[in-house]
Amino acid sequence: MFNSKLKNAFPKKYSEEIKVILNKLPLKVCRTQISNTFQVNLNQEEIYIPERIYFKEISKELYDEFTPIQKTIVDCIYTRHKNGFIREKYLYKLLQRGHCHYWVTPYLIKLSGEYVIEILNVLKECIPQLNDTFIRTYLVENKRIYHLTEQRIISYWNCYYREEFPMKDEYIGFQLLHYYRGCLLQNLSNKEKSPY
Template sequence: MANMNADELALIETFPTTLRHEAETLILRQPYGSRLPVRQGETVVSDGQAIRLISRQYVVFHPTGNEVRQLMAHCLNTRHHDGHVRERHFKRLLAAGQPEFVLPFTAQLLGEYVLPIQFDVAVFFQHNAAALARFFADNPLYWQKQKDRIRSYWHCYHSRRYPDWQSYPVRLLAEKIDKEIARIVFRRPPTTNLV
């Protein structure tokens, strides 16, 4: 990781160690000339290892190279300071069967105030319910913080459009995620018929 500044290292560390070489390649091959600051966020567990999230970054990563690096670029762009950039790149990640490293970026978007992006998280959840629920089950304090953010942003920005908290679509999505978490966490292995 030669010739990398602290912000570039922070971007790399948002991915699991097995993908850090891919992340380094992606970042070093970007055409931007100036290095703009990255704001780091919380630490979560993803695929069994701790990673440090980034809350915001200020460049658009070009999705070039192999499929993994393209997905990584879209993930990093979901942390862009411009909501339109976040939304456009997240739409590229909505398909079923997304790799584990996409989950923390999706989880972050659920705790934001931009409704169209949160509705896209609902689409992601339809296609990747067990994976996203497992991520939140592995990070219960982070999940609680995201639910608190959902309620806070509803109160600040969306309660006029959705005056009833109980029918607020993002709250209903959080409820579905909670049910999926419960299904995964409390699932008992099937019992064999002993007759």
């Protein structure tokens, strides 16, 4: 059951890479290894990404055996981990490799709608490395997810950070929203990269 959830979390063209990864991840046959999923659209392909994963972190030795594309997939998987420190660690790894694949985008956007401010800071610091065209295309293709992300940013600011950041513009989440809105307003003809 959890294997199929992870297989469906990436475009079908990566099914062979996913098979290799699934053989090395520390998975157990247990319902709670992976939570419910949320659906996104990538180039009109439906992808189902876990809200949270609960299995242990992969060993460095096994991780180092993966190809760069397999490492990128593993990094995406671990950005969904229940532990915020692990999410942050694999976000760093993911961004060090660069925002080179469109299918990485939902993993990045999803993190911006969470409450861990250290993760939001990583995303904010790495805005120059993000592919604006990928962001724009994803937000247009997934309007419901974008609106939900906006609502979550507002809600987490109101619940946890309003006292620390009474001016909305000072809160990292709103700064990320400002960047996303800027991507939506940009003229695609000015961009060098395309998600296709």
